[in-house]
Amino acid sequence: MINKQNASLIRLVKKVLVVSALLIFVSSLLFLRHFYFPAKHQPSYPTYEGWDNGPVRHILPAANHQQFLIKVSFEKPLAGPPNLVLSDSLMIQGQSLDPTRRFWEFFVNNLNPNTSYSLQLELADKTKLADSWELSTYPHPDSSAQELTILAFTCAGGVKERVLHQELFLKTEFRHLLLKRGLSFNPDIVIANGDHIYWDRQTMDKGFLKKLVKLRLDNIYGHLDLNTPMSNENNLSTITKIADAQIAELYGCLLRSTPTYFLPDDHDLLENDEAHEDLVTLPPKLYGIEGQDIIQKLYYPEFLPDPNRPLNLPGSYEDRNKHYGTLRYGKLLESVLYDCKRHTALAGEKGVLVARDAEDWIKQRTLTAETKYFIHIPSTPFALTAGKWSEWYPDVFQADGKIGVGETEKFKWQMGWWLQHQRILKSWRESKQLPIIIQGDLHNSSYAKIQRSGNLDFGRKPIHVIGTGTLGSGKLGFPSSFRGTTAKVPKDLDVEEILSPIEKNGFSILSISEAKINIKMYTWRPEDGLENIKDLQPMLEREIKRSEGL
Numbered sequence: 226m227i228n229k230q231n232a233s234l235i236r237l238v239k240k241v242l243v244v245s246a247l248l249i250f251v252s253s254l255l256f257l258r259h260f261y262f263p264a265k266h267q268p269s270y271p272t273y274e275g276w277d278n279g280p281v282r283h284i285l286p287a288a289n290h291q292q293f294l295i296k297v298s299f300e301k302p303l304a305g306p307p308n309l310v311l312s313d314s315l316m317i318q319g320q321s322l323d324p325t326r327r328f329w330e331f332f333v334n335n336l337n338p339n340t341s342y343s344l345q346l347e348l349a350d351k352t353k354l355a356d357s358w359e360l361s362t363y364p365h366p367d368s369s370a371q372e373l374t375i376l377a378f379t380c381a382g383g384v385k386e387r388v389l390h391q392e393l394f395l396k397t398e399f400r401h402l403l404l405k406r407g408l409s410f411n412p413d414i415v416i417a418n419g420d421h422i423y424w425d426r427q428t429m430d431k432g433f434l435k436k437l438v439k440l441r442l443d444n445i446y447g448h449l450d451l452n453t454p455m456s457n458e459n460n461l462s463t464i465t466k467i468a469d470a471q472i473a474e475l476y477g478c479l480l481r482s483t484p485t486y487f488l489p490d491d492h493d494l495l496e497n498d499e500a501h502e503d504l505v506t507l508p509p510k511l512y513g514i515e516g517q518d519i520i521q522k523l524y525y526p527e528f529l530p531d532p533n534r535p536l537n538l539p540g541s542y543e544d545r546n547k548h549y550g551t552l553r554y555g556k557l558l559e560s561v562l563y564d565c566k567r568h569t570a571l572a573g574e575k576g577v578l579v580a581r582d583a584e585d586w587i588k589q590r591t592l593t594a595e596t597k598y599f600i601h602i603p604s605t606p607f608a609l610t611a612g613k614w615s616e617w618y619p620d621v622f623q624a625d626g627k628i629g630v631g632e633t634e635k636f637k638w639q640m641g642w643w644l645q646h647q648r649i650l651k652s653w654r655e656s657k658q659l660p661i662i663i664q665g666d667l668h669n670s671s672y673a674k675i676q677r678s679g680n681l682d683f684g685r686k687p688i689h690v691i692g693t694g695t696l697g698s699g700k701l702g703f704p705s706s707f708r709g710t711t712a713k714v715p716k717d718l719d720v721e722e723i724l725s726p727i728e729k730n731g732f733s734i735l736s737i738s739e740a741k742i743n744i745k746m747y748t749w750r751p752e753d754g755l756e757n758i759k760d761l762q763p764m765l766e767r768e769i770k771r772s773e774g775l
Contacts, residue, residue, distance in 0.1 A: 264445045271401045271477040279355040283473035287526035288484035290363045293333040294526040298473055302326040310345040328523040338365040358481045363554050370555030376412035378732040379665020380420040381696035382471045388441045392699035395730055397474055400696055402758040407732045415483050418665035419490025419604045424467050428497045455515035472524045487525040490604040491566045493517045498615040500637035507569040507615055539568050539580045549583045559596045561587050565605035576641030588652035597739055599658040606664040608673050608690040608720050609712040611704040617646035618715040630716045650678050660688035667712045668703050669726035670694040670746045677719035694731030703728040724765050742769040
């Protein structure tokens with residue numbers, strides 16, 4: 226027989242079991258609701274003081290000394306093509322970029338160098354679509370230019386939604402504040418180096434937590450069918466939702482008067498650069514190539530023509546290029562921008578991260594001293610490694626938990642990548658220019674000088690390497706969280722670290738004059754307080770005197 230004490234215990238156990246079952250049931254419902262039931266993205270576009278954007282959702286311009294290329298999107302499709310009126314004297318009709326007629330571009334040629342133009346968007350009946358704004362051409366390549374200010378950052382992409390209360394990327398609203406702080410220095414040019422989009426497909430199927438993140442974000446923005454063209458109606462609808470959130474909402478019309486350079490990287494190809502027994506993401510798959518091409522075509526400008534850049538380089542599009550670009554600002558500065566992922570080749574000692582024809586162009590321009598300064602802007606960083614796969618370096622995690630070279634080899638790493646690295650750096654050693662590299666990718670702010678790389682000695686004229694800071698990384702996006710380490714100096718390099726990698730959000734301001742380059746690095750994280758962004762001060766300031774390279 227069951228006595229009263231045992232009966233009470235049994236009733237208590239039953240109650241506990243019932244309550245536990247109810248908690249499990251409710252938790253399951255909440256889990257299913259979070260990951261399976263439709264969720265809605267709440268757009269957060271930037272605000273503009275004293276400027277009315279009307280139905281315009283984003284404007285991103287490119288410029289040189291005689292041309293403008295401007296990408297524009299609208300809240301809703303337009304029935305007819307919009308016009309761009311320049312200083313009341315020239316009208317350019319917009320070219321539709323997509324079937325919905327929501328995305329348009331304006332290409333303007335034969336402009337005067339070093340000239341400010343007033344721009345006005347309007348319909349055929351003269352209805353204004355937004356307030357007018359100013360945009361300037363650059364000085365002629367053969368003319369003098371006294372100064373230039375550049376705002377530079379990396380890894381600005383990513384959606385603002387959290388998953389399981391985890392910060393994947395910095396809130397878009399916070400990025401707006403950082404971007405406005407950067408623009409408060411009145412830069413002439415903005416450089417956004419890589420990872421404008423984070424929407425990895427197959428690499429997000431590796432691991433339970435990644436699958437949950439992918440499931441949740443697909444639930445919000447839509448699913449991409451990788452077995453059909455990215456240009457079909459359903460995929461295109463999803464792609465524009467993704468890019469609206471990560472590009473149009475981030476920049477809006479903030480950069481309407483500041484020419485931009487958007488350099489693509491691995492995530493822009495819809496994958497992280499990874500190599501495993503069952504998945505190797507580079508060279509990119511067709512869906513990544515198509516996805517990147519569509520997003521660039523609709524949202525941000527290709528690199529404008531340059532008479533010193535061969536027309537047959539990979540990525541050439543009419544007279545533009547999608548992957549290899551030039552920034553020429555009078556006789557003050559020439560920069561080469563190069564994508565190190567799109568044309569990756571796995572070919573042993575002949576393997577490359579940069580297309581070989583593009584490498585030849587980079588080296589040839591490095592050896593040509595036509596400007597006061599010459600700067601490399603690559604999408605894959607020099608002088609640092611996080612043990613990632615498609616780096617210049619073979620360094621990877623060893624048995625002792627440290628990054629280096631030893632018994633453990635980096636799977637599918639190609640010796641040709643290091644050999645190309647050496648060829649590019651050798652052109653710096655032979656150049657009469659002061660060696661400077663501005664880079665991104667590894668989610669940090671950093672500053673170093675390469676003294677030696679393999680058998681190349683740069684002791685008397687070290688290579689300045691500047692990590693610009695990341696605009697969009699969230700807590701889980703920094704290498705110390707994602708890979709368990711901050712970026713480190715590769716084993717086969719001697720590097721003077723002026724600023725070891727700092728994992729914070731931020732940007733860099735480079736003020737270039739004939740005598741020197743002033744570098745200011747700004748860093749911030751949410752725990753530093755939103756109220757401090759408006760007056761954010763540099764955490765590092767350094768000068769590079771031009772005489773160092775002479």
